[in-house]
Amino acid sequence: MRALRLEAPGQARIVEQALPADTAEEVVLHVLAAAICRTDARMWQSGHRDLVLPRVLGHELCVRGEDGRRYAVWPGASCGRCQACRSGAENLCRAVAVLGFHRDGGIAQRVRVPRSSLVPVPGEVPDAVVCLAEPLGCGVNALNQAGVEAGERVLIHGGGPVGLLLALAARARGAQPLVVEVDAEKAALSSRFQSLSGVVVTREEPGYGWDVAINATSSSHALCAGLQRLRSGGRYVVFSGLRQEAGRNDLSRLNEVHYRQLHLVGAFGCTHASVTEAVDLLAGYRKAAGALIEAVISLEESPDALRRVGQGGVLRFVVRPEGAGYQA
Ligand SMILES: [Zn+2]
Ligand SMILES: [Zn+2]
Known part of the structure; x- marks a missing residue:
């Protein structure tokens, strides 16, 4: 599969890499849309506390499962057992591994995520807008x-x-x-x-x-x-x-x-519950949220988009890794 990989600060390119495989707790999904945010651009410019290189970027995602359903993604994998996890603050789990930071993200044709991180989305919200749930x-x-x-x-x-x-x-x-x-x-x-x-x-x-x-x-x-x-x-x-x-x-x-x-x-990041609440909000405000999307682009255009986000003066670029047209 093809993916946007950050090799070193300032060096992001499209690479061919092995398809991930399902595990007992994790599932491989098709990436329908993946947004590029300021944090991705900052990581490209100067790294990040939680970033381990080389890394496939992307933590704002809309994916499709083998069941044909679309999902937003809480972009973490947490232990599920510690006090933070048990109290619904899995964003504070000391063992949390975040997509696009500690583990490979979703600006790629496929992404592997814990089944427990998937949040189903209603049909009326466009793929690109689903990315904004994160x-x-x-x-x-x-x-x-x-x-x-x-x-x-x-x-x-x-x-x-x-x-x-x-x-x-x-x-x-x-x-x-x-x-x-x-x-x-x-x-x-x-x-x-x-x-x-x-x-x-x-x-x-x-x-x-x-x-x-x-x-x-x-x-x-x-x-x-x-x-x-x-x-x-x-x-x-x-x-x-x-x-x-x-x-x-x-x-x-x-x-x-x-x-x-x-x-x-x-306030640090998001939780499964807050992403779920965000998906509900997006259903009601999808037109307004859609106005935050600068352009829908191909995977090949994503390294350049990363540079433009870093320079500022643009809204969200959304990557369509499979190259399909924008579903309005
Ligand atoms: Zn982000
Ligand atoms: Zn935990």
């Missing part, structure tokens, strides 16, 4: 960690596809999200999504008094801006990992947590 599932997990409820005001910094999906999930539960994206070009990219979803993206920092704030960008400046704008007693979700910024990580801003009794929570 990043949307991460957003659902973040909202759950903060206990976001209907009527609450939620401030999200970062207007890339993940921040926008997070806002969509917040709206779906009756909260009032606002996305701040300071980059004019990036903010303009989401105009179609905004009109279809009702999510509002602004370039201006809003006023004070938010119940919840979340970072969907790796800038520490955005994290500080969110902390400042929370109402006293508000909750902050550290959702995106922060990048190293020489001389700019000023921790004195954490005094906001101290003086105003803010609650700080972390």
